[in-house]
Amino acid sequence: EIPLTTNGKVDKKAMPEPSGIGETGVEYAPPTNRTEETLVKIWQEVLGIERVGIHDNFFELGGHSLKATMMVNHIHKQLGVSLPIRELFKNPTIQQLEKYLEEVKLNTYASIPNTKEAEYYPVTSAQRRMYAIQNFEGEKLGVSYNIPEVFEIKGPLDSNKLNVALRKLINRHESLRTSFHLIGEQLVQKVHQEASWNLTKLRAKEYEIKNIIETFIKPFNLSEAPLFRAQLVEIGANHHIFMIDMHHIISDAVSSIIFMDELSQYYVDSELPDLRIQYKDYSAWQNSKEWIQQSEKQMKYWLDCLSGELPVLELPTDYARPPVQQLEGDVFTFEIKPETLSELKEMVHSQETTLFIALLTIYKVLLSKYSGQEDIIVGTPLSGRTHSDLEGIMGVFINTLVLRNQLKEEHKFIDLLSIVREGVLDSFEHADVPIEELISKLTLKRDVSRNPLFDTVFTFEQSEMNIDEAEINIPNLSFKYYDFDSSVAKFDMSWDAEEENGHLFFSVEYCTALFKQSTIERMSRHYIQILEQVIQQPDILLSEIELVTQAEKQQLLKDFNNTQVNYDKEKTIQELFEAQVKKTPNQLAVIFEDVGFTYQELNER
Incomplete structure (x- = not known):
């Protein structure tokens, strides 16, 4: 019997370790020196694997962009070496990486300092942009920057203990006690010592839940703390619906995972270590002279990359584009067959790249075929936690990378795959520049019918950033993510790919003011059609790929x-x-x- 977590996922930590063979089928080899021992511990922590050999491949163990960033941060902190992510691609085993680290010079690790206590603190560029959009759009924006999550809980839940656990979280994380104010023309944030808050409780019938959720999710007043609310609905003696809602200006996807993980620990009376820094310290650090100088060096890369006339993606739409961007959306899902995924992995391995890069490249081919354009820009979200001090802090850190490529009909797919790979690696090495700062530096025409820079995003392995993947381990209680209709699309299309237990799932969030579901469904068929062609013929010309x-x-x-x-x-x-x-x-x-x-x-x- 395969052990499962409370979320119904395979509990890998509870599985017996196969004798003599590592996670990737490579014969296990233990570390031979202190550096390798440190690297093994880092890999075990980041990848969540109990045993790692020095010949195991990071990407075959489940490593991807988010985990690669986390690992680079840990290596910098523990070994004092600033490791470019591209070197991880060149040296994907511990043995190879150890040799590289021995050859490079030390780059002194510096912790994020604590800022002085004050009445007001500076905001980050992400907070500044969200505040500006919220005030510019007003009521029309509604709840598009809310982060609501709903759970179905079965078992003997103690609502008083849940309330106490939530209060402890509010005391622990200053972001949950923060409000935003304009002092003159300057936006600042204020951390309150206490915030008036209580868990709302009510009883209802199961058929009423949909309406209750819709009523619960409502706009926040950014000048009033906390920008967080929670509600518990009792359906039966051992059956509850638990709802939380936070504004994006104080939270992001990884913060939601931290929130639920720590909530479960507080509920069972566990003690958590004190946080050395808070979000205000990160904000002050991002506004420091040293950080700005570092950011300016990286900004040059982005300005070169985005020089010249920037393309506007012109996809054929079912409806005329509204003069002002509409945020109503819907979601279409589809799956890649397991045997096709297995073949894709073989191709990816032979080309020394990752699933993310391969799937992104195929998506760019699809967009080029549909639009007839060669210059394609796609956004991809990044956790934004580029310093290891930030891993346990709640706040808005998420950043977006701008991935621009030229797709020529005479390109072979494998050549384009290599071009996209290099572009992604370059982007990760310059990921400290906030997208908001980049947009402010570019000369862009204000078009209220579109997003600036790009109208579509592509993400992969969101399971690491989805709250339903958080570790919610409470004895005798079952937490299940409750699916509900959010009906918000911040972009024309957002494609999410997630690999889970040998399956590859896609979720396409699309703007219903532009597309019918039948159109998105057809695009998914054509995406699979391209995928199957490049698996069979990696050297196929782009001009030969059929939709x-x-x-x-x-x-x-x-x-x-x-x-x-x-x-x-x-x-x-x-x-x-x-x-x-x-x-x-x-x-x-x-x-x-x-x-x-x-x-x-x-x-x-």
């Missing part, structure tokens, strides 16, 4: 043989064709698929 699947070709042939075409259909296709005349044949096939005209008919016209 139309075999099933769609069959449908087109069937439609082609149906010669009865009414006047309305002829009129429709004529109007559509005139509007899309500059598109490529592949794009036309996508656009006209819904009206039943075939590729051959389009060519005739």
Whole structure:
């Protein structure tokens, strides 16, 4: 019987260790010196694995961008060496990494200092932008910057103990006692010694939960602390719905994980070590002269990368783009077959890259095919915790990397894969620059119908940043993430890929003011079509990659043989064709698929 966690996931820590063989099937080899011993301990902590050999590959053990950043921070702190992430790709085993570390010079590690106590503290660039957007949009923005989470709890829950645990969390993390104010024209944050707060409790029937959640999630007043609320709904004696909501200006995805993990520890009366620093210390550090100088060096890279005319992604949409950006959204999910994922991993391993980079590259090919553009920009979120002192602190640290690539039809896919890989590694090495600071340095036309810089984001392995993956271990209680409709889309499209237990799942959040679900569903089919082609032919030219699947070709042939075409259909296709005349044949096939005209008919016209 395979042991499971309270969330229903495989509990790897409870699994017996296979004798003599490591996690990746490589024969186990113990560390041979002090540096290797330190690296083994770091890998075990970051990867959550009990035994690591010096020949094990970091990425085959489950390492990815977030964990790579965490590991680099730990190495810097414990060994005094500033390790570029690209060196981890070149030296993915402990033995290789130890040799590299011995050859480089020491880069002195500096802790984030404690700032002096004051009535007000400076804000970070992320907080400044969120505050500006909230005030610019006003009521129209609504709850788009709220971070609501809902759990279903089964078992003998003690609501008083839960309330005490929540109060301890508010005392522990200053972010949960912070408000924001304008002093003249300067935005500042105020940390309150105490915050008036209480857990709201009520009883309800199960069919009422949807309406209760919708009522619970409401706008925050940023000048009033705490920017956090919680509510417990009793459905039965051992059945509760637990809701929490925080504003993004004081929290992010990793903060939510910290919140739930520490809440479960406080509930069972565990003691937590004191926090050496708080978010205000990080904010003061980000505003320090030393940090600004470091950031300016990295800014040069981004200004070079984003020089010239910046592309605006022009995807064919189902509806005309509204003059002001709409935030209503929906989610479409799909899955890659396990056997296809296995083949993709083999290809990725042979090309010495990662699943994230391969999936991102395929996504860029899809966008290029749909838009007919070669210059493609995609955003990808990053935890933003580039210093190991920040790992246990609640606050908004998340940053977004801007990934720009030129996709030429004469490119082979494997060559493009290498180009994207180098771009991602370069971006990670310059990840200290907040996206808000970068946007302020660029000369961008204000367009209230779009996001600045990019309209789509791609993320991978969000399981490390999803609150439903937090360790919620409370005896006799079962915590299950309660799915609810958030209906918010900050971008035209946000693609999330997550690997779990040999399966690859995609979640596409899309703006319903632009796209129908049928369009997103078709894009998912075409994404899989591209993926399967590059697995079979990694050296295929981009110009040779086809969007139309075999099933769609069959449908087109069937439609082609149906010669009865009414006047309305002829009129429709004529109007559509005139509007899309500059598109490529592949794009036309996508656009006209819904009206039943075939590729051959389009060519005739």
